[in-house]
Amino acid sequence: MKRYKFLMIAAFWCVSETMNGQSIPVNNAEDTIICAERIYVATDRGAYLAGETMWLSLYCVDANDGGTLSATSEVAYLEFYNASDLVLTAKTWLSKGRGAGSIELPTALPTGNYILKAYTKHMYNELVPVIFEKTIPVYNALTNDRVEDNVAVSHLQDDSFTTGFRLHELSMGYSDSIVGFAFNEGGVRVNAGQNFSFLLENKTLDNITTNVSVFRKDSVSVFGANNIVNTLGKLDVGAGFRWHYLPDLEGEVISGRVVCDSPLDINGAVMSFSVVGEPSLVFMTLLDRTGGFEVYTPPFFGNRKVVVEFPYLNDVTGLDILLDDSYIKEAPTYFPKLLLNESIASSLLERSIEMQIAHRCGLDTIYQYVIPYKDPLLKSNPVVYKLDDYVRFPAMQEVIVEFIPELRYRKREGKTYLQVRLTNEFRALSFADQGTLVLLDGVPVFDHSKILEVDPLKIESISIYTDEYSIGHLKFTGVVIFNTYNGNHPGISGEKNTFIKDFDGMLYPSFMSVKMKDYPENLPDLRSLLYWNPMCNIDGKSSREIVFKTSSKKGEFIILVEGISANGNPFFDYAEITVL
Template sequence: MRKFLLQTSFVTMSLCPLFSKAQTQPAAIIDHINQRFEQYTRDNYRQQLYIQTDKTTYLAGETIWMKLYCSILAFGDVPDMSKIVYVEVLNEKNQPVLQQKLGIHEGLGEGFLTLLPTMETGNYTLCAYTKWMQNFGEEYFFKQPVTIINTFEQLSLVDSKQSKKAIIKFATNGGQLVAGVKNFVAYSIKDPAGNGLEASGKIVDNAGNFVTDIKPGKFGIDSFSFTPQSNKKYKALIHFNQQDTIVALPEVKDQGYVVTYSMKDHFTIMVETSMPVGQTYYSTVVQNNGKITAVDVAPVIPDATNPKNHKIHFYFKGKNPIREGVNEITVFDNEYNIVGQRLFFQPPTAKLNITTKVNKSIYGKREKVDIDVATKDSSDQTVPANLSVKVIRKDQLDLNKVDDIQSYHMLTSHINGIVEEPAYYFAGSNNVVEDANMLLLLQGKYSVDWSAVFNTKQPKFLYAPELNGHIVTGKVTNKRTGKPMPNTMVYLSIPGKQVRFFATTSDDNGYISVEVPGYYGDGDLVVQPAPQDSAAQIAINSPYYVHKEQPIFHTTQDVILTKAAVNDLKQRHREMQIQQAFFGDSLTLLAYKGPTDSAAFYGPPDEQFNLDDYTRFRTMEEVFREYVPTVMVRKHSDGLHLLALDKGLNSPKFFDRDPFILLDGVPIFNNKKFFEYDPLKVRKGSVVAHQYIYNNLKVDGIVSLQTYKGDLDGYQLEPYVTVQEYNGLQYPRAFYSPQYDGRSRNNRRMPDYRNLLYWSPNVKIGNDGNGKVNFYTCDIPGEYLIVVEGISTNGQVGYTYTDFKVE
């Protein structure tokens, strides 16, 4: 990766022919920017998440099916190595109502969320992120609007045509108007669901003088330019839905910068300022997804038409710095302070081309459908790929404008809020670039923290990337004083049939961090200090992000439905009830149950014993005296003790200290309780008959016992032990898709009311670029949509769809 970044830096410097080598000041600026950005991208590498879902509107009680894609932003062809993705459903207050941990491998994963039958009707947000992404804030999380309808509630439905609320926004470069300089202003007029509205109006100053007419175009967005005057205020008078609304424009500042660009002949970045200029050079950087494409330095020149103003022009003759997707343009003064920024969209030509072919266009009920899938890269060469395929019935309940993988990677991941019809910006129409750049001015976001780029201090991150498995974090404090307890040994266990035990030591601030790979399913964490530190109080942190209370997509929780959607809603309700009644067991079938490796943390033991192979004794003392030769029972003044044999010596002998005793992976330090425990509850055990070192833990042998269910079976833990419910990774679930032969096809006693006919999140296409999938239709006639999207091995993404009918 470092080598690639160095190559990138070399290329970007070659894009700056404006100055000769003798001009050391511009060259030094270019060198400094390249070096600092290279260091920044190494230290602050950004991940990008995308999730494909089976649909966007659900009934309470249905399942959200998901395919996950995770890549490193600067290197789209490099899969991310994180192992965990955190997925949540957030309500209108940005608070989680469902949470789940999903596993990913080499940047790909799958999972599901089962919506509770009691969930309230409303607009929600599907949110996903990795632990590393939490360092940079939720602005960079994956977010998608979803609507959930509880059909058992009395619904208050609103016809979208009757929506009377308009959300009006004006945006300028830098968030302000600059007096005496031509300003570019974008505006949008939309309803609460993000749909553009038809309206008209005009811009006037505070004296009522006319400036310009406004009338939003496609998706309720348009723009205008004008030169504001000092000491004046401007407002928009907007007429919508037989009502007049007054909206103030951004404040006019006497001094400032305005950044524009032009693609005429060659790409040019133009800066006009009314600021007093006391410096010789300004610099600009163009970067695309974490890669610098150009750095340039330009002198300040007076404005010939207005002596109070100055201009800076950055010319890129024959070297277009604009790359496919969203380009970030940033202009700096000589102290590397940002004076202006703009975003520029270039529609992509390089993509994964996916073609699908069905064997016919009209099918009967319960008939087999065969789909041929082919993948080629942008040079028309076959390419291997990983795809997801869904087949769903078309209806009027598709209430949200969501992305496909291409639009998300190339455009909408750089935008806050809803984008109406993301596919439009990739359709190749004449106004796409202009429309996209207005959208970016209104809702765009920047990915680089330039203050961090030029900060020479090594960054400190609160969250480490989870490269091997989930990381449990917490803090150790003194329960009496509340102060952190540094250098305190902490034992963490996950009781179960597989021995899961971890030991760590708190740092100087009392924090602990334990990596727990391969932990699947629901369970408990048992956390405790060493007995001599029983005054320690251990708090385990939630691994989920603490969201700010703010709406993400919708400004209302109301579900907006057309009257035409009501019949579809009733049919979906019937379908869900019938499917769950007849196929409930099949719908919850797990694909597999996590890893099969059952080896304990200490590796192969020196002795193992299964107590069911022997005559059972009723005391622990008798069990160890009679059946476990590598462990000796000794009676001391304070009661019975175990001593393990040290086979690590040339002449083995028993240790003088107690071994480390585990019950279902939980350390046991109370000998009295241990010897009073009923051995009939213990199924098997193992012994490590030598000294064992694990992190800072050094023990004289290990005795590990396991109960039949792996649940401690009634053993009473000490008061200083913390037990906390803690969910591991989700077990994947197999999507139920019936296979009909001649006999079952005619068995109408088992109704098939699926609206999601097929879901396969992991369709692998080989080197020949060809693949096949098949499924059966259901009993419901209608139009059905096949959606295929995914990523090739060289990082190109693509999306396609086709349809067919069932009669």
């Protein structure tokens, strides 16, 4: 797969030199080997209230390889629309074709039908992009706001009108030969407030990956024909490609442009791009003749601050940076109307109370987040000094001189340099000359004298790496990381050639599994969603135990399973349990 990604990069750069803003077709021989990605997004249920959490599980497959999971793109982009506007965007990390995350829907969303779009940048390189869209009803039980011209009122009394799960029940069993449910002696009946478990069995020889959801059957939840089988079961191969976008092969490709009063002065200039609080997320690149740049980043998560600095452009005036929008933002052309019926009123009331209690009591603490850690830069073990373990000095230079023998300060031609002590294979000691990378809370400090001005009482630790590192076009001998208690990189934001920007990283991969010991005893348990696992992997001819705690809500609950096998066969099945 690494060889395949290399060929993808080579193919893009072979044509990019002649693009000049125009799309260049790839020849037919190459078309047959280029990945044609298709996405499916599973959600924990089919409809939501404004203020609830929408849980996501993503599948990215290759239509040119029998629908097997794709390892090409590592970023999927999500756009959530109503008929009036784009209401939110998000990104998810894809690892070998699988991704996960959660989005808290704003409480101000008006009632209406929304469409969730999902895509990779590489999908838009196809002549006819096949973009995933899913209609999701959203109800606002706190206000009467509705999406304009998107909501109609029905006076039908037929219960199947609003109970979408029952409406499509006969067409939902797609996996008799792939997965099965095995219940214990108690069967499918369990008391409220008790642990419940069952086995999810993989009946095939192939490994499978699934998402599992357990939720209350009510008149709001809607499940129809837009499931994983109907979406990924019959895939059309790619119809040809034109290179419009760089594929996100190892993480997001962040691009933009730098403007100034004298553009000729910035051609080939060094630009530093770093993520605050992440010492390994430091990147160096060169500006092209138009001031454009591209930064190839590994995945990083959450809403972050990024710092862009131009260490050698102190004399350039009017300097500013414009980051390109990460999202393509093509709105859907059709929104079906949401039909309201009074039969859903009781379900809306119950879920509204549940949502408000969750917000008031901070029940997001029961969610579990999986933060993948990939260190693309710092791989060796550092020498770490926890400053609270030593006598505190009022000046940073004293701290370094008194008890950190691996570092020293030197002046050369009027400039101050921090140097790292190196040890060669003969154990001979020497100090690096001028090429030490200094980071303050993950932000490069190119003028080392600035570190001397930092209050050492704000520094929690100093970590020293003694290897040689190459970052983009620059090489460094040794890395020194100063971490503060607050992580706010004091003294950096005032530089005229330094820019701090807000940037949306990936959604944290997350799941929700509550057992008896997890839920706070002093709070009412009104959960209608009992369990959500976006990535449940089961080996061939094996099973996986699913355990969760039922809430105080009684009635019918649905166990919903969607997934795909290693050879590209999607499946979809469900079972029902009764909480007494």
